[in-house]
Amino acid sequence: MSSTDQDPDRLYAAREPIFPRRVSGRYRTLKWWIMGITLGIYYLLPWLRWDRGPSMPDQAVLIDLANRRFFFFWIEIWPHEFYFVAGLLIMAGLGLFLFTSALGRVWCGYTCPQTVWTDLFILTERWIEGDRNRRIKLWKSGWDAHKIRLRVTKMAVWLAISVATGGAWVFYFADAPTLLGELVTLRAHPVAYTTILVLTATTLVLGGFMREQVCIYMCPWPRIQAAMMDEDTLTIGYRDWRGEPRGKHRKAEGAETLGDCIDCNACVNVCPMGIDIRDGQQLACITCGLCIDACDEVMEKIGKPRGLVDYMALSDEGRERAGQPPKPVWKHVFRIRTILYTALWSAVGVGLIVALFVRSDIDITVSPVRNPTYVTxxxxxxxxxxxxxxRNMQGESRLFQISVQPSDLFRVEVEGARNGLVEVPPDAIELNRVYVMAPPGSAAASAQSTDLRIWLLDVEADTRTYKDTVFNGRNAR
Structure with a gap:
């Protein structure tokens, strides 16, 4: 931050650009793998095919807003089954609590979309403009043909990534090959173009320009995560009792009293958030592990043990300062809090699986017509x-029979059908007007109300379901 940005009368400090240096190591490799897998899933998933019969697009994952249904391979979620979506959201929240309590902001550092796309933008920026020193030099240089060419090339690549991101999103809501053809020939619905435009703009701005500011200022999770962590949480830290005092390890008087840290700033130069982990835990740290890779690389070069910057727990600080080994990782991960989160997460997951397998492929809803309450x-x-x-939730037309119980008290007729038989198209809901009659002088005809059960039978599969309602007689009010 420059001296002008530290003016106490100013409420906002201008953003200082961050130019992370390339680093290699186990955490960087892990991030490359996660970035490749998550981006591959996002961009390619809408193009996977799945046979859904003649009435639906053959798409494995489809959010069909027009018919208010969600398809995921062999699973089909209808509007009345929104509890599945609610359950998945609960599992996502509990999973986030679980991983944060065990490993800190591991979600933010490895799988958060903002992190993944920012990594992708930084990667392309490094390919075009060079590594850290070259990018800093380019930033400070004046505008000439070379700088304009590099910036235009970078913006073109960033724009292509952003358009692909927005385009991939809309393919989840319609048949991907059909929609692509409509987009290219300018025959798609304006909503599709608007969605692509909005997501293109947000991807470009958030991943290309705002980057770490999204994590620091826009995302609420850094301020919530502290409640999920305790002294046994494994998070990235600096072993200052081993690294201090810092200094260059030259053959000079007093050099033998220096710590392992040679103050090379390698951990700072690779940080995508632009922070110094040696200053302690900070809200901006996303625990991506790149500072660990950078520090381990330096420690190997100077012949010092790795782990000066590492994943560690606050509860181990006293032990390590005294020269004792830290507790095993499993004792930090498996403790009451994480076990409770795991149990809750598993319970919700098992409940959803059971509900998925016991649900019926047919359903019925009954709405009595109240005006008039009854007719004589x-x-x-x-x-x-x-x-x-x-509701027929199967991929083929089915014949259903509507009946009532107790059958000895009532007679049933279905408007436009014979013998109570109705045919429902595949993946459709059919509205039927049903008349239930009680003979004159019968108990049901004279009573204020009588319990009634309307049955629905799938004639071919011999499965059935029902809904309870009431029959109103002459004394109904």
């Missing part, structure tokens, strides 16, 4: 009317 026919028969919606 010419022969004295009391008739009630019901709107019965039959």
């Amino acid at each position: 026919l010419s022969d004295g028969t009391i008739r009630n009317t019901y709107d019965v919606r039959v």
Whole structure:
């Protein structure tokens, strides 16, 4: 931060650009793998095919907003089954609590979309403009043909990545090959173009320009995560009792009293957040592990043990200062808090799996028609009317029979159907007007209300379901 930015009368400090240096190591390699897998899933998943019959697109993952359904390979979620979505959101929240309590902000450092796309933007920036020193020199240099060419090339690549990101998102909401053809020929719905435009702009701004500011100022998780962590949480830290006092290890008087840290700033130069981990735990740290790779590389060069910067727990500080080994990793990971989170997460997951396997492929909803409550026919028969919606969640047309119970008290007729048989198209909901009648003088015709059960039978599969309602007689109010 420059001296002008430290003016106490200013409420906002201008952003200082960060130019992370390239580093290699186990955590950087892990981040490359995670970036490749997550981006591959995001960009390619809409193009996986899955046979859904003639009435639906053959897409493995599809969010069908028009029909309010969600398809995930062999799983089909209907609007009335939103509890599956709620359960997955609960599992995501509990999973975030679990990983944060065990390993700190590991989500932020490795799998958060902001981190993944920022890594991708930095990678392309490094390919075009060079590593840290060359990018700093380019930033400070004046505008000439060379700088303009590099900046235009970089912006073109960034824009292509952003358009691909926005385009991939809309493919989740329609048949991907069909929508791509419509987009290219300018026949797609304006909503598709608007969505791509908005996501292109946000990807470009957040990943290309704001970067660490999103994590520091926009994301609420850095301020919440402290409640999920305790002294046994493994997070990135600096072993100052081993590294201090810092200094260059030259053959000079007093050099033997220096710590292992040679103050090379390698950990600072590779940090995508631009912080110095040696200053202690900070809100901006996303625990990506790049500072560990950089420090370990330096320690190997000067013949010192690795781990000056490493994943560690606060509870181990006293032991390590006294020269004792830290507790095993598993004792930090498996403790009451993490076990409780794991148990809750597993319970929700098992509940969703059980609900998925026990659910029926047919469903029925019954809505009594209240105006009028009942009708008296010419022969004295009391008739009630019901709107019965039959839901066929299978990929083929099915024949259903609607009946009532107790059958000895009532007679049922379905408008436009014979013998109560109705045919429902695949993956559809069919509305039927059902008339239930009680003979004149019967107990049901005279009573205020009588319990009634309407049954739905899948004639081919011989499976059935029901809904309970009431039949209103002459004394109904």
